[in-house]
Amino acid sequence: MAGSSFGHLFRITTFGESHGGAVGVVIDGVTPGLELSEADIQKELDRRKGGQNFITTPRQEADEVHIMSGVFEGRTTGTPILLILYNKDARPAAYDDIKDKFRPGHADFTYLKKYGIRDYRGSGRASGRETAGRVAAGAVAKKLLARRGVQIVAYTIRAAGIPCTTFDESVIEQNPLRACDLTAAAAMEARLRQLQEEQDSAGGIVECRVRGLPAGLGEPVFDKLDAELAHAMLSLGAVKGIEFGAGFAAVDMKGSEHNDWMNSNGFITNNAGGIIGGISTGAELIFRIAVKPVSSIAKPQRTINLKGEETEIRTEGRHDTCILPRIVPVVEAMTALVLEDHFKRQAALMA
Template identity: 70%
Template sequence: MAGSSFGKAFRISTFGESHGKAVGVIVDGVRPLLELSEEDIQKELNRRKPGQSEVGTPRAESDIVHIYSGVFEGKTTGTPIMMILYNQDTRPQDYNDIHKLFRPGHADYTYLKKYRIRDWRGSGRASGRETAGRVAAGAIAKKLLAERKVKITAYTLKAAGVECKKLDFSVIERNPLRACDMEAAELMLERIREAKDKKDSVGGIVECRITGVDPGLGEPVFDKLDAELAHAMLSIGAVKGIEFGAGFKAADMFGSEHNDAMDKDGFVTNNAGGILGGISTGEEIVFRVVVKPTSSISRPQNTVDLEGNEVNIVTEGRHDACICPRIVPVVEAMAAIVLEDHYKRQEALWA
């Protein structure tokens, strides 16, 4: 399928469907002799896998990764790395009653129009389960970036209309929302329970902060660092928008407010979010993505069938009430893939 690969010097290609036999990824561009094990990958996949809390889907997938190529005696060989996660808890029968209906908010209609065939089990290729391959690839990129002292941290900034007031990295992995404010996380959870009781779902905002990136990373004009980060984030199915630094608040600012002045110590402010002219400044890279409410909800909605007849639909099955906490590791993974790709391009420039 065209569009299933991403990156240039560090390139990934994901494969598989939600209720098929497996999902996975092929990663090309990893240097030889990097120490790499399935445990390195698994710790990131465990953050994304389903069934972690009442916020997410109860689907019981262990998401155990298997490395089939590109690693020998615990070290990368420089050849493509293939990783597979076998689907274990598939229940395509949950969709038998609605396989001829277009689910609101899903890609059913558009996939059928493009390919004239669609996998109606879950969401097929359009399922959020596809992101497991991204996280596996991102784990490798993260390990390479750690050698460069680059640190990527994403978290839920807002969900169910509740916004974090504090920024405390220490609590992100200690609450089911992966929020950066424990008190806000408790209120988010309360609001999500209310939505679930109404057979509905909620959206939110995930923020990402990246430190340790050298200045000078990025390719003008079309491959700007922020443009490629935006491409990566908007390729995540549930993400509907992105902003960097001051973001959309810049629309209400004066140039004198928004411009990042400099002194002998560097930049005084960071309204640009760490990127100017598509190239990193060396300051912290900061961006936020908008995550839509999960499309699969079990309350009646209006739609049409394959013949165009108007019908009501109820999407049963196992779905996330809020996808933000499971998107957090996906955002980190895609950011890592972009950064490692650009580091390799930069090194090639000065080789």
């Protein structure tokens, strides 16, 4: 399917449907000789999978990864790596009652208009389950980046209308929201329990920080580093916006306030978010994404059916109340894919 590949010198192609036989990814451009095991990849997939708490889908997919090619005796060979995750808890029959109805906010309608055929079983490729392949590939990219001294951390800073007011990186993996503020996380959790009782859902904001990135990474004009990160993030079905550094707050700032002054030690401020002219500055790269509420909810909604007739829909089944805790590792993965690709492009340029 066109549109299922991403990257240039470090390139991935994901495959599979939510309720098909499997999902996975083919990775091309992995540096040969990298020590790589299924355990390296599994730890990232375990962060993304459902069933971790009341917020996430109760669908019990182990998401056990299998390396099918590109690794020999524990090391990458430089040839394409195929990673596959077999679907073990698919229940397509759960969608029988709504197979002739379009879910508001979901890609059911647009996919049918584009392809003339509709996979109503969780919307096939439009399902968030597709991101499992991205996370698997991102785990490989992360391992390559670790050798370069690059660290990526993403976390929730707002969910269900409740913002984090402090930042403590040590608590991110200690709460169900993957929030950077435990007090805010408790309030988010309480609000999400209420929304779950109301058969509704919520969105929020995820922030991502990259440390150890050198200055000079990125391409001019169309392939700017921030442009490709935006491409990566907006390719996620739940993401509706992105901002770097000061972001939209810049519209109310004066030039003297927004400009990042420098001294002999580097940048004094970082309103640019670590990227100027599409090229990294060497300062911390920081961006935020807006994540919409989950569209599949049991609350009655108005829609149309395949005949164009107005009707009511209730989407029963196993869906997340809030996607933020599961999208955090996906954000890290997509960031890693972009950065490793740009490292390889920079190396090719300077060769």
